[in-house]
């Protein structure tokens with residue numbers, strides 16, 4: 001029986017020409033399960049289909065974490081669930097996945113995908129939360145500890161590609177950048193409050209920006225006249241950096257990603273969360289349990305390296321990665337977003 005009062009299904013957004021350009025027009029990519037051939041073509045061309053994320057260093061993660069049937073896995077950064085899915089399947093039968101992510105928009109979609117796998121419902125335990133508190137939650141869920149923990153830092157392709165989330169600058173959008181848009185203050189709200197000295201410190205501390213103060217002054221001056229969006233911020237930083245004297249070998253175009261990275265770290269207080277995670281993670285691992293962390297810039301990698309080295313010195317880790325693990329040429333070519341990935345691991349004593 002048809003329900004006369006039910007609303008008409010929403011029409012998908014129309015686009016002119018044969019190739020959708022806007023994120024929300026890419027309905028085939030956003031419905032990857034239905035349009036598998038089209039999505040496979042996009043992946044083969046080295047691009048990430050809209051609304052998805054390709055797990056980086058996947059084979060290396062499986063090699064380092066060595067999942068086996070019956071084991072307990074924790075994924076601190078579920079994202080699209082690419083790593084989580086493989087780890088979850090590898091610990092069947094009898095194993096469990098505990099997963100968290102800050103993102104209230106993507107987590108429910110990831111949960112649907114994971115629950116569609118042929119594994120018992122009780123094998124998947126997910127929670128929307130900050131990985132700074134992962135170990136406290138895990139201590140309740142798995143009092144004897146877990147066999148492995150993975151953290152794949154930064155933001156997902158779904159966040160980066162959706163202009164509404166404000167992480168990217170190829171397409172204009174609000175200057176938001178919150179992993180959890182229901183909580184905390186957006187990048188625009190942060191700019192409303194900061195002085196140029198405070199903003200310059202963020203650029204220096206979080207992305208080693210050489211023109212930190214000049215850029216901070218230009219950004220705040222423009223933002224106070226007319227609130228900045230992602231694209232107007234990127235254009236302003238680009239134009240300002242080009243007018244400034246550059247050190248030999250410096251490219252003014254690199255100031256744009258550095259400014260976006262620094263603002264994102266500040267908005268999400270990423271280093272505080274990472275330090276809390278690194279300090280507590282050994283204590284949720286069983287003896288011989290393994291942790292792997294994938295980072296994407298030097299500020300993250302430095303913290304991971306120091307925490308693992310200190311853990312080895314203190315005897316909480318029995319061994320740590322002698323060096324970073326990076327994607328091979330094939331992966332870097334197939335997925336250019338993997339280029340800056342660096343993985344380190346440690347084994348609980």
Ligand SMILES: C[S@@+](CC[C@H](N)C(=O)[O-])C[C@H]1O[C@@H](n2cnc3c(N)ncnc32)[C@H](O)[C@@H]1O
Pocket residue numbers: 053054055056076077078079080081082083084100101102103106129130131132152153154155156157179273
């Ligand atoms: C690079 S993606 C992870 C991708 C995932 N490994 C996959 O295979 O799809 C990073 C994820 O970490 C989440 N995230 C970032 N900071 C977080 C935090 N402090 N606590 C929990 N999740 C966080 C982001 O929301 C994003 O979904």
